[in-house]
Amino acid sequence: MGHSHSHGETDDSLLSRPELRRRKALRRRAVVLLSWILVPLAVLTVVAMVLMWPSGDAGKVPASNPYSAAPGASIVTGSVVRTVSEDCSLTAGGQAGTTCFIAYTAVDGGADVPVVVSPDIEASRPVRAGDTIRYLDLSGLPGMTGANANGAKYVFMDFVRTFPMGLLAVAYAVVVVAVARWRGLRAMVGLGGAFMVLAWFILPALSQGQPPLLVALVGASAIMFGVLYFAHGFSVRTSTALLGTLFGLGVTAGLAAWSVDAAALTGTTGENAYQLANLTNGMSLSGMILCGLVISGLGVLNDVTITQSSAVWELHELAPHTTSRELFSSAMRIGRDHIASTVYTIAFAYAGSALPVLLMVSLYQQPLLTALTGAELAEEIVHILVGSIGLVLAIPVTTAIAVAVVKATGRHAASGPAAEGTKPAPEPAAV
Numbered sequence: 001m002g003h004s005h006s007h008g009e010t011d012d013s014l015l016s017r018p019e020l021r022r023r024k025a026l027r028r029r030a031v032v033l034l035s036w037i038l039v040p041l042a043v044l045t046v047v048a049m050v051l052m053w054p055s056g057d058a059g060k061v062p063a064s065n066p067y068s069a070a071p072g073a074s075i076v077t078g079s080v081v082r083t084v085s086e087d088c089s090l091t092a093g094g095q096a097g098t099t100c101f102i103a104y105t106a107v108d109g110g111a112d113v114p115v116v117v118s119p120d121i122e123a124s125r126p127v128r129a130g131d132t133i134r135y136l137d138l139s140g141l142p143g144m145t146g147a148n149a150n151g152a153k154y155v156f157m158d159f160v161r162t163f164p165m166g167l168l169a170v171a172y173a174v175v176v177v178a179v180a181r182w183r184g185l186r187a188m189v190g191l192g193g194a195f196m197v198l199a200w201f202i203l204p205a206l207s208q209g210q211p212p213l214l215v216a217l218v219g220a221s222a223i224m225f226g227v228l229y230f231a232h233g234f235s236v237r238t239s240t241a242l243l244g245t246l247f248g249l250g251v252t253a254g255l256a257a258w259s260v261d262a263a264a265l266t267g268t269t270g271e272n273a274y275q276l277a278n279l280t281n282g283m284s285l286s287g288m289i290l291c292g293l294v295i296s297g298l299g300v301l302n303d304v305t306i307t308q309s310s311a312v313w314e315l316h317e318l319a320p321h322t323t324s325r326e327l328f329s330s331a332m333r334i335g336r337d338h339i340a341s342t343v344y345t346i347a348f349a350y351a352g353s354a355l356p357v358l359l360m361v362s363l364y365q366q367p368l369l370t371a372l373t374g375a376e377l378a379e380e381i382v383h384i385l386v387g388s389i390g391l392v393l394a395i396p397v398t399t400a401i402a403v404a405v406v407k408a409t410g411r412h413a414a415s416g417p418a419a420e421g422t423k424p425a426p427e428p429a430a431v
Contacts, residue, residue: 029408034239041246042225048218054204073138077160078105080131081112103127103156105135116152125159132160183231190227197223202295212287216294217253221246223298232306240405241302241309244398248301249294252390256293259382265289266375289379297387300342304391305398308335312402328403335395343388354380 080103101122104112115135117127127133139153176184202219206212224245232238259265265286312331316322322330351358354377361371371377 031236031409034236034243034405037243038239041221045218045221045225048214049201049222052205052210052215052218053201054208054210073136073141075134075157076137076154077132077134078113078115080104080127080129080133081106082129083117083127101127103131103133105133113154115154115156117156121156127156127159132163134158134160187227187231190230193226193230194223197226198295202291206288206291212291213253213257213294216256216291217249220249220294220298224249224302228302228306236405236409237309237313237402238306240312240402241306241398243401244305244308244394245301247397248305248390248394249298251393252297252301252386253294255386255389256290259386260286260290260293263378263382265379265382293383293386296383297346297390300346300387301391301394304335304338304342304395307338308395308398309402311335312399312406316406324403324407327406328399331399331403332396335399339392339395342391346387346391347384350380350384 083101083103085099085101099119101117101119103115103117105115106112113135115133121127134157136155136157137153138155173188176188180187197219201222202215205215205219224242228238228242228245232241308331311334312327315327315330319327357376357380361374361376364371366374372381
């Protein structure tokens with residue numbers, strides 16, 4: 001019987017010395033080229049963060065905290081024992097003939113405390129026995145003591161959601177680690193680092209009046225450097241995806257800067273817009289939208305670039321003899337499918353978050369064009385368009401970079417008995 005032949009990656013030991021030297025030079029050149037681009041960008045990002053780092057008084061605002069109680073009042077947490085509906089005339093200061101919803105919470109060593117619940121809360125998600133709630137204790141204020149006390153002494157503020165949200169977080173962590181294992185764990189740790197950059201740099205810098213576009217670019221770049229390398233490791237493949245991500249980030253930032261001004265996005269449609277402007281010493285609300293446009297697309301942009309980079313490497317390993325043009329075309333077929341699904345993902349994600357606004361617009365029965373270009377929906381639509389353009393353009397750029405790099409650093413296949421049993425060479429590490 002004849003020997004069967006398999007196709008695989010050729011080991012360097014099977015190459016002639018001149019060919020071996022040539023391929024090593026190509027690999028080294030690709031790594032150095034990526035390093036020449038990414039290392040200065042990383043240094044520039046760190047320097048910019050240091051120069052724009054918020055001062056220690058970033059959290060001080062010239063206004064009272066709406067989440068704190070006035071002198072003489074306090075915010076108390078309690079567990080609901082029972083709920084009742086009764087005539088408001090039985091409640092101090094209540095109007096006769098209307099119904100008040102009362103949630104009695106247990107107090108150690110004393111009688112149950114009657115907490116008044118607003119009708120809109122009761123209509124949306126009723127307070128139930130066993131719920132943990134946060135309520136405002138006004139009993140220490142003047143006029144709230146004695147027989148002539150006027151008004152409710154205990155007023156519902158919010159539900160305490162620590163347990164259900166904590167349970168979801170644990171379930172999320174368990175599922176990610178169970179499926180993605182060590183890489184999933186590293187991705188979650190990287191996500192925690194990204195939120196640290198957001199909380200310690202981006203938000204305080206915005207509140208202190210730093211340029212929103214620069215804050216967004218520097219903060220987003222720092223997040224991407226940390227998340228990609230921490231989750232996927234230091235390699236040429238990851239560096240290629242990072243380069244494509246930074247390109248998409250630059251495109252998104254440029255489009256965001258133009259669209260916020262051209263579309264006259266003011267940022268004043270939210271109920272907390274003017275309060276936010278006062279708390280941050282008059283920070284530009286349109287600048288906040290600009291920063292949000294850049295930050296909001298990071299996750300999807302990272303997804304498409306790392307997928308394209310990995311697709312190019314996998315396709316090359318399966319068919320090492322494929323030409324650069326054929327490899328690019330094959331990877332772009334995957335990229336086009338990814339583009340289609342990602343565009344839907346972005347659109348539906350924003351539509352879901354803007355569902356209350358969409359419902360209100362439909363009830364007003366405005367003309368479709370007027371509704372879509374109105375202040376209520378314009379910001380969301382610009383989010384979709386800017387983010388989608390950035391990620392769509394990042395896919396062919398990332399694919400082209402990956403093809404160029406994989407052809408320079410990859411190994412070519414050989415057939416015949418000498419190739420049997422050989423294994424793909426490890427991917428060269430990035431410098």
